[in-house]
Amino acid sequence: MSISNEITLAKEAIQEKMGEIPSIAVTLGSGLGALTEHMEDTRELPYSDIPGFVQSSVAGHLGSLITGRIDETEIVCLSGRIHLYEGYSPQQVVFATRVLGACGVKTLLLTNAAGGINPSFRAGDVMEIVDHLNFSGKNPLTGPNDDTLGPRFPDLGNIYNGNLREKLRQSASDTGLQLRSGVYACMLGPSYETPAEIRMLARLGADAVGMSTVPEAIAAHHMGIEVAGLSLITNLAAGISSTALSHEEVTLAARDASRKMIALVTSFLGKLHP
Numbered sequence: 001m002s003i004s005n006e007i008t009l010a011k012e013a014i015q016e017k018m019g020e021i022p023s024i025a026v027t028l029g030s031g032l033g034a035l036t037e038h039m040e041d042t043r044e045l046p047y048s049d050i051p052g053f054v055q056s057s058v059a060g061h062l063g064s065l066i067t068g069r070i071d072e073t074e075i076v077c078l079s080g081r082i083h084l085y086e087g088y089s090p091q092q093v094v095f096a097t098r099v100l101g102a103c104g105v106k107t108l109l110l111t112n113a114a115g116g117i118n119p120s121f122r123a124g125d126v127m128e129i130v131d132h133l134n135f136s137g138k139n140p141l142t143g144p145n146d147d148t149l150g151p152r153f154p155d156l157g158n159i160y161n162g163n164l165r166e167k168l169r170q171s172a173s174d175t176g177l178q179l180r181s182g183v184y185a186c187m188l189g190p191s192y193e194t195p196a197e198i199r200m201l202a203r204l205g206a207d208a209v210g211m212s213t214v215p216e217a218i219a220a221h222h223m224g225i226e227v228a229g230l231s232l233i234t235n236l237a238a239g240i241s242s243t244a245l246s247h248e249e250v251t252l253a254a255r256d257a258s259r260k261m262i263a264l265v266t267s268f269l270g271k272l273h274p
């Protein structure tokens with residue numbers, strides 16, 4: 001079956017069960033699932049009920065599509081994301097993002113947990129993604145291009161939309177959060193980086209490092225969806241921090257710091273309200 005047929009099947013299943021899907025979407029990263037606790041009138045559809053959706057195998061990544069309202073803004077959340085390091089193809093990793101695009105999503109906020117590389121960053125900081133370095137070795141646009149989805153060679157010059165970044169900065173100022181800005185480096189994982197890799201990434205211009213977001217950002221931009229990205233700095237990257245990295249530490253730190261990120265995201269989504 002062609003990718004656009006698979007997308008159509010998933011879209012029809014979602015619309016049949018959930019009705020119309022809001023035009024603003026949020027992908028929830030590690031430990032940021034708490035955003036859904038602040039939503040009202042929620043409806044939830046497990047990924048297992050959507051044809052073509054795969055379930056994440058990672059602790060802290062529930063797999064369901066959740067619609068609802070946050071303050072006055074209707075949103076749809078992808079609660080649970082698929083990562084390249086789980087062994088899925090880049091096309092599987094971005095399938096849910098593409099289906100949201102087919103359902104009419106125009107704006108996508110991608111969130112993640114990341115390690116801080118910039119020496120001024122501290123655990124608990126929030127960073128707007130200004131640009132990325134794709135070191136995953138994968139790109140979701142490889143293979144035949146479906147011209148109905150987007151162009152063969154999309155320009156990524158403004159992949160993290162300038163207007164949305166301006167709104168993020170306004171929201172940070174409204175909520176009293178010191179928002180960091182920086183370049184996000186995407187590694188394949190699942191091992192954390194070595195100190196030498198972090199020194200390399202620092203020299204190449206990375207401010208934060210993680211294992212997600214970039215595939216979805218590329219696929220969404222390819223489809224003409226406006227993309228914004230936020231990283232919650234859950235730890236200092238290898239070699240910068242003297243302590244060993246663990247997924248439990250990252251998840252715990254994300255949970256602690258997620259309150260201010262939720263305030264920021266709520267304010268930001270309010271500014272998108274038509």
Ligand code: HPA
Nearest residue numbers: 113114115209210211237
């Ligand atoms: N490296 C890669 N991914 C991460 C990190 C890190 O230090 N922290 C959270 N996700």
